[in-house]
Amino acid sequence: MEFKDRFGPWALVAGASDGVGLAFCRHLAREGLNLILVARNQSKLDAAAEELRGLGVECVTVSADLSKPDGADRAIAAAADREVGLVITNAGADSINSKFLDADIAEWEGLATMNIGTKMRLAHHFGRQMRDRGRGGLILVNSGACYSGMYGLATYCGSKGFVLNFSEGLWAELRHHGVDVLTMVLGQTDTPSYRATLAKSGQPLPENWADPDEVAATALRQLPHGPIYNWGQPNDVAGMAPNSPDERRARIEMIEKMSHDLTERV
Ligand SMILES: NC(=O)c1ccc[n+]([C@@H]2O[C@H](COP(=O)([O-])OP(=O)(O)OC[C@H]3O[C@@H](n4cnc5c(N)ncnc54)[C@H](OP(=O)(O)O)[C@@H]3O)[C@@H](O)[C@H]2O)c1
Numbered sequence: 001m002e003f004k005d006r007f008g009p010w011a012l013v014a015g016a017s018d019g020v021g022l023a024f025c026r027h028l029a030r031e032g033l034n035l036i037l038v039a040r041n042q043s044k045l046d047a048a049a050e051e052l053r054g055l056g057v058e059c060v061t062v063s064a065d066l067s068k069p070d071g072a073d074r075a076i077a078a079a080a081d082r083e084v085g086l087v088i089t090n091a092g093a094d095s096i097n098s099k100f101l102d103a104d105i106a107e108w109e110g111l112a113t114m115n116i117g118t119k120m121r122l123a124h125h126f127g128r129q130m131r132d133r134g135r136g137g138l139i140l141v142n143s144g145a146c147y148s149g150m151y152g153l154a155t156y157c158g159s160k161g162f163v164l165n166f167s168e169g170l171w172a173e174l175r176h177h178g179v180d181v182l183t184m185v186l187g188q189t190d191t192p193s194y195r196a197t198l199a200k201s202g203q204p205l206p207e208n209w210a211d212p213d214e215v216a217a218t219a220l221r222q223l224p225h226g227p228i229y230n231w232g233q234p235n236d237v238a239g240m241a242p243n244s245p246d247e248r249r250a251r252i253e254m255i256e257k258m259s260h261d262l263t264e265r266v
Pocket residue numbers: 014015016017018019020021038039040041042044064065066067089090091092093094114141142143144186187188189190191192193194
């Protein structure tokens with residue numbers, strides 16, 4: 001089946017206006033999929049939509065804050081009765097940049113809403129439609145943080161761990177209905193959000209970070225081969241996912257030391 005017949009005619013991308021989300025949109029537009037673009041900043045959405053329409057597809061923009069309880073419903077309402085064959089949940093970075101007790105609980109609850117409640121709602125609404133049609137796909141963008149807790153990233157790691165297990169469960173259920181599910185696990189990637197985070201914490205730009213365009217292309221290729229793809233790592237390597245308590249503790253301590261070394265260097 002052509003990509004568009006399998007995953008079209010519309011795709012909804014949550015966190016579509018820059019970085020990996022926008023890169024997904026460019027690839028999908030080249031495949032001829034129409035796009036529903038969700039993010040907060042309307043002028044960034046308008047610029048993205050204008051560029052994507054130039055590739056010959058229709059675009060709808062939705063300004064919604066996905067960290068709010070009504071964020072997913074606003075996106076669902078904007079999709080209306082369009083046939084959405086692919087949903088990509090991209091927005092999900094931790095822009096709070098704080099230890100857990102040093103930020104307001106409302107901020108952490110917002111991050112958890114974006115990475116848990118919003119993703120569940122979008123998957124539930126559009127997943128039912130895909131199951132009824134017997135085709136479609138869900139890509140849940142994830143982070144290596146899904147594999148363990150990390151210093152300064154407790155809620156982020158916890159919510160990304162949810163995304164990992166949720167995606168695996170959905171994959172197991174939906175593959176029997178012709179619906180592909182993939183959680184795409186990213187490492188450091190050159191996005192405006194991550195650049196802002198690095199600048200805020202005074203860290204240098206990484207040397208070998210991933211290119212959003214390549215990340216998006218890889219995820220779309222890997223979509224039929226879920227439930228997990230780890231960026232930059234073959235599928236038979238378990239390097240990102242140690243499982244014994246000793247290995248997990250050692251990994252947490254190693255990452256804590258690395259983050260201290262980085263911030264002390266500047
Ligand atoms: N970049 C990395 O190094 C890296 C590493 C590992 C994993 N990841 C994962 O990759 C995904 C994308 O990361 P990213 O670095 O590009 O940052 P991001 O902030 O998660 O994504 C940026 C996109 O999402 C939108 N967005 C952000 N917060 C939103 C909100 N509350 N409601 C609606 N839209 C929102 C942004 O537009 P607006 O600001 O206009 O809303 C923009 O379109 C995330 O899930 C992240 O966890 C990234």
